[in-house]
Amino acid sequence: MTPLPTSMFAIVQTHHGYSGKATGPSIQNASDWLAETEMPVPEPGAGQVLIRLRASSVNPSDLHFIKGEYGQPRVKGSPAGFEGCGDVVATGAGAEGLQGQRVAFMATHSGAWAEYALTDAQMCIPLRPDISDDDGSAQIVNPMTAMAMVDLARQAGDAFIVSAATSQLGKLMCSLGRDLGLKPIAIVRRAETVAALKELGAHEVLVTSDPDMLQKFSALSKELKPRVFLDAVADQISEQIFCAMPNGARWVCYGKLSPELPKLTQTGQLIFMGKKIEGFWLTQWMTATPREDVVRVVAEVQARFADGRWKTDVSEKLTLKNVMSGLVDALQKSDGKVIITP
Ligand SMILES: NC(=O)c1ccc[n+]([C@@H]2O[C@H](COP(=O)([O-])OP(=O)(O)OC[C@H]3O[C@@H](n4cnc5c(N)ncnc54)[C@H](OP(=O)(O)O)[C@@H]3O)[C@@H](O)[C@H]2O)c1
Incomplete structure (x- = not known):
């Protein structure tokens, strides 16, 4: 040696x-x-x-x-x-x-x-x-987070929202969601990425620079009733999306891509509509999740990369x-x- x-x-x-x-x-x-x-x-x-x-x-x-x-x-x-x-x-x-x-x-x-x-x-x-x-x-940070967060979303219904959906993690979550029969609603800031994200698994893609984006989201929200918003951006648009979600919605902040700090405009929704704002951190998930579940997720992650479902x-x-x-x-x-x- x-x-x-x-x-x-x-x-x-x-x-x-x-x-x-x-x-x-x-x-x-x-x-x-x-x-x-x-x-x-x-x-x-x-x-x-x-x-x-x-x-x-x-x-x-x-x-x-x-x-x-x-x-x-x-x-x-x-x-x-x-x-x-x-x-x-x-x-x-x-x-x-x-x-x-x-x-x-x-x-x-x-x-x-x-x-x-x-x-x-x-x-x-x-x-x-x-x-x-x-x-x-x-192999660890984004794939494990994708598995953990999509699992969290699927427990609340079949539609969920993913912001910064062109990020590596966003793409993993869109394709995993589609493979599980769910309906990921992708939020992006570049219109030219819409087709690629739909191809990858997004059920719908909304572009934040579209002046009608919030109106379109409200209509989608009434139709699909997404109850989990997996958000890596955490800006004022995120807050507006959260406000347009149905009763019991959860705004899961797991990243801070935007330097803008959002203001809460409808705190009554937390009281009267049972909405919640929470965080997700993989480090915390790893320590709180039983070892056998982590091992199962690790094996599934490697299987998805090995057979090309993820890259x-x-x-x-x-x-x-x-x-x-x-x-x-x-x-x-x-x-x-x-x-x-x-
Ligand atoms: N909490 C956790 O445990 C955990 C674990 C893993 C990852 N994360 C977080 O997940 C997020 C994505 O990570 P990643 O590695 O997948 O990122 P990435 O592949 O490096 O992609 C980040 C993408 O986000 C978009 N973006 C950047 N700033 C933005 C802004 N202000 N508004 C909207 N979109 C913006 C950009 O895409 P476009 O140029 O196409 O718009 C950028 O390419 C990060 O915030 C990261 O910290 C958190």
């Missing part, structure tokens, strides 16, 4: 803790938040594994995080990047079973935008050989050495993930 190097190239965070702001997942300059460095390869402790990176997908949560706007504090000097795919090259006590395996992982101790990442063994999913590295690098659209690939110069431009492209490779 080739010995491991003692140092590695990494893209690290340059700030500590929370920023106290909510400006959304966009950045103007990578160097405002990140820096290149050469640093020691971390060593796995008990229950941990060291992973040699194959690919890491860039998610909005990575951008919220490096800006100090996510659900956990930044650690200055620690590699960025939550999600990836790679090979387990060293293990701590109790994690030996993963040695040598290709896994999808969530990095809990040292981030994925580095040649090596360090995480807990329980944050790794061994990958079937028929899953590509690109799909493996985006990861890739907009651009960047090597670690090109992240600082290329990330901002790469993120401007719609319809796909930026993938970072060693």
Whole structure:
């Protein structure tokens, strides 16, 4: 076995803790938040594994995080990047079973935008050989969230609403909804995406720039009675959609793509129509869901990628050495993930 190097190239965070702001997942300059460095390869402790990176997908949560706007504090000097795919090259006590395996992982101790990442063994999913590295690098955050949230929606009827439906997660939810015989109502901001989303599984697609969008939604709402709104945007249009939903509707905020903060205009609906506003966070779902259900969902996710029902659209690939110069431009492209490779 080739010995491991003692140092590695990494893209690290340059700030500590929370920023106290909510400006959304966009950045103007990578160097405002990140820096290149050469640093020691971390060593796995008990229950941990060291992973040699194959690919890491860039998610909005990575951008919220490096800006100090996510659900956990930044650690200055620690590699960025939550999600990836790679090979387990060293293990701590109790994690030996993963040695040598290709896994999808969530990095809990040292981030994925580095040649090596360090995480807990329980944050790794061994990958079937028929899953590509690109799909493996985006196998947890969005697919698991799609499975969990569509399951939540189907318990409240057959129609549900998905905002930012052109996002990777939105597309996964539209096609899963269709496969389960449900009626996903997709909300998008670009009219040119309507046909592709219908093809993918959306029952109806509404475009937020259409001046008649809310009228059209009200008519659809009366007809289809969607009771769950899976919302990644959380702006004033979201609030208006929620207000036009029927009795008992749930506005599930799971993302903050818009920097606009919505105002509640009809709080009486919460009292008299039994409507609810709530959040969803995969991290919380993973800890609250029985292990056997998580295992079943993991297997279904891999099956969907293996047989082509789901795929990861890739907009651009960047090597670690090109992240600082290329990330901002790469993120401007719609319809796909930026993938970072060693
Ligand atoms: N809570 C959780 O546990 C959890 C888990 C996974 C993901 N998420 C959230 O899910 C959302 C989607 O993630 P993803 O990885 O699928 O994203 P993605 O593939 O990177 O796509 C994001 C897309 O959202 C659209 N968008 C951006 N800003 C917008 C705005 N202000 N208004 C409307 N649409 C906007 C853009 O599409 P167009 O350019 O086509 O409009 C953009 O391409 C993110 O908010 C993420 O944080 C949450």
